[in-house]
Amino acid sequence: MKKRIINRLPGQGAAAVLGLLPFLLLLLAYAWGSQVRLEANPEDKLLPALSSLAAAVERVALEPNRRTGELQLWADTAASLQRLGIGLAVASLLALVTGLATGMVPYVRAALAPFVRVLSMVPPMAILPILFIVFGLGELSKVVLVVLGIAPCMMRDLQQRVMELPSEQLVKAQTLGAHSGQILWRVVMPQTLPRLIDSLRLNLGPAFLFLIAAEAIAAESGLGYRIFLVRRYLAMDTILPYVVWITLLAFLMDMALRGVSRWAFPWFHQGKERA
Amino acid sequence: MAALLEVKQVWKEYGSSIVLEKLNLSVKEGEFCTIVGTSGCGKTTFLRMLLGEEGPTRGSLLLDGKPMPAEPGPDRGIVFQRYSVFPHMSVLDNVTFGLEVTRSPLLGRLFGGARRKARDEAAAMLAQVGLSQALERYPSELSGGMQQRLAIAQALIKKPRILLLDEPFGALDPGIRADMHALVLRLWKESGLTIFMITHDLKEGFKLGTRLLVFDKPRLDAQAPNRYGATITYDLAIDRQEPALLEEIQGAVTETSRFNDQQ
Ligand SMILES: Nc1ncnc2c1ncn2[C@@H]1O[C@H](COP(=O)(O)OP(=O)(O)OP(=O)(O)O)[C@@H](O)[C@H]1O
Numbered sequence: 001m002k003k004r005i006i007n008r009l010p011g012q013g014a015a016a017v018l019g020l021l022p023f024l025l026l027l028l029a030y031a032w033g034s035q036v037r038l039e040a041n042p043e044d045k046l047l048p049a050l051s052s053l054a055a056a057v058e059r060v061a062l063e064p065n066r067r068t069g070e071l072q073l074w075a076d077t078a079a080s081l082q083r084l085g086i087g088l089a090v091a092s093l094l095a096l097v098t099g100l101a102t103g104m105v106p107y108v109r110a111a112l113a114p115f116v117r118v119l120s121m122v123p124p125m126a127i128l129p130i131l132f133i134v135f136g137l138g139e140l141s142k143v144v145l146v147v148l149g150i151a152p153c154m155m156r157d158l159q160q161r162v163m164e165l166p167s168e169q170l171v172k173a174q175t176l177g178a179h180s181g182q183i184l185w186r187v188v189m190p191q192t193l194p195r196l197i198d199s200l201r202l203n204l205g206p207a208f209l210f211l212i213a214a215e216a217i218a219a220e221s222g223l224g225y226r227i228f229l230v231r232r233y234l235a236m237d238t239i240l241p242y243v244v245w246i247t248l249l250a251f252l253m254d255m256a257l258r259g260v261s262r263w264a265f266p267w268f269h270q271g272k273e274r275a
Numbered sequence: 276m277a278a279l280l281e282v283k284q285v286w287k288e289y290g291s292s293i294v295l296e297k298l299n300l301s302v303k304e305g306e307f308c309t310i311v312g313t314s315g316c317g318k319t320t321f322l323r324m325l326l327g328e329e330g331p332t333r334g335s336l337l338l339d340g341k342p343m344p345a346e347p348g349p350d351r352g353i354v355f356q357r358y359s360v361f362p363h364m365s366v367l368d369n370v371t372f373g374l375e376v377t378r379s380p381l382l383g384r385l386f387g388g389a390r391r392k393a394r395d396e397a398a399a400m401l402a403q404v405g406l407s408q409a410l411e412r413y414p415s416e417l418s419g420g421m422q423q424r425l426a427i428a429q430a431l432i433k434k435p436r437i438l439l440l441d442e443p444f445g446a447l448d449p450g451i452r453a454d455m456h457a458l459v460l461r462l463w464k465e466s467g468l469t470i471f472m473i474t475h476d477l478k479e480g481f482k483l484g485t486r487l488l489v490f491d492k493p494r495l496d497a498q499a500p501n502r503y504g505a506t507i508t509y510d511l512a513i514d515r516q517e518p519a520l521l522e523e524i525q526g527a528v529t530e531t532s533r534f535n536d537q538q
């Protein structure tokens with residue numbers, strides 16, 4: 001008998017092929033579009049041929065920049081990843097501390113939760129000018145934008161996760177003689193860490209958004225800086241590989257975080273299908 | 276011998292609905308009280324008052340003649356129907372945890388020889404409930420019956436004076452249930468614990484307890500179902516099974532249950 005579509009499962013090979021299909025289709029569509037446009041006008045800059053993209057990649061990744069002597073792609077990547085890494089680390093720490101405190105302690109929740117809720121509604125881009133004025137045009141303001149952009153939502157998320165722990169567990173710990181600090185340290189925090197990783201993974205996209213926005217407006221290096229710099233010359237052959245590269249970086253970070261979570265918190269993943 | 280637990284004229288209300296009313300009870304050390312009653316009549320609420328998680332709206336609860344502490348403590352252990360064990364700790368760690376929090380007041384974590392000793396004690400406790408083969412597994416890898424045995428071991432390692440069991444075997448199949456009954460009876464006889472156990476199974480209540488408490492609403496008002504709370508309608512010492520009595524209780528409880536379903 002034929003099964004309902006919601007019950008039909010693809011095999012491993014089929015799933016891999018299906019997963020790759022949209023990427024292949026996109027690539028084909030691009031190659032076709034590019035060819036059509038270049039045939040009509042060989043000077044067209046919008047959709048460079050795949051071969052010119054490859055040449056541009058080779059230039060930015062392997063040949064020293066004529067002005068600075070650096071390998072441009074790697075220098076930009078290092079600058080951006082440093083800002084992003086610091087921003088993510090600070091935001092995670094803030095989210096963990098605030099989430100645990102507001103999630104566990106009713107008095108702290110009463111004092112801070114409404115404030116965090118309002119804070120998360122402030123559009124980060126709207127205060128970017130203030131950040132530049134207060135923190136200058138250097139590294140700090142970019143890191144601060146990433147932190148302000150994602151930390152409030154992460155704090156709210158983690159508070160929610162902490163409060164979702166079954167109250168039975170907290171009662172149980174108390175009947176075993178644990179005090180608040182021990183419950184925090186041994187019961188609540190270990191169970192919050194994998195949820196922090198989840199939250200971080202979901203916020204990688206927004207973090208890159210804020211990073212690139214800050215770099216676009218004021219920077220001397222970085223992936224976002226480069227894209228907005230070469231935009232003036234309509235250098236799609238640089239912009240497109242940069243976009244793909246940024247996407248790939250975010251994807252790899254997401255994979256790595258998932259791997260860390262599976263390795264460090266096996267109990268969290270057992271018997272559950274998690275993205 | 277003075278009573279271990281004294282419940283005097285206790286009422287419990289949530290807003291305008293009365294859950295429990297006029298509870299009076301005196302329990303001596305070493306008794307095994309089984310509690311039966313319809314769903315939603317306030318049995319869990321009563322246990323939560325014994326835990327100190329909830330306070331009575333009126334009346335007083337005395338433990339050893341002193342007011343019941345307003346929060347849970349190590350003298351009163353609990354096994355909930357679900358979520359009793361810590362999902363992020365192995366079976367052995369779940370039981371060791373209770374020893375670690377008292378022996379390492381700051382971090383709740385032991386190291387070196389102290390840790391080995393605590394783990395040995397925990398392993399001995401787990402052997403008593405038959406979980407020696409599963410020390411390194413996580414709770415999610417255990418069956419329902421194993422999880423409940425783990426929860427019992429976890430509670431008993433603290434040597435509580437009172438053990439509260441909230442439908443601990445509700446989800447288990449009859450064979451495992453019988454094993455669990457034997458286990459609980461053995462542990463109770465060895466340790467001199469006082470046990471309160473909620474069950475939906477009147478036979479189980481009769482089989483295990485030394486005393487059966489029936490929670491039921493003595494008055495049913497179709498116009499205002501929450502106007503009257505449940506109270507203890509039967510408080511029986513169990514020395515032998517009386518089929519007629521069993522039937523009478525079953526009849527009364529079923530009537531309340533039908534009434535609730537029609538609301
Ligand atoms: N925190 C609360 N706030 C408001 N009402 C509550 C609260 N806790 C319990 N109740 C109500 O008290 C009544 C008794 O609940 P309780 O959980 O004690 O029943 P129970 O006898 O344990 O039922 P069951 O056999 O289904 O477990 C229910 O009607 C429930 O809705």
Ligand SMILES: [Mg+2]
Nearest residue numbers: 318319320441
């Ligand atoms: Mg209940």
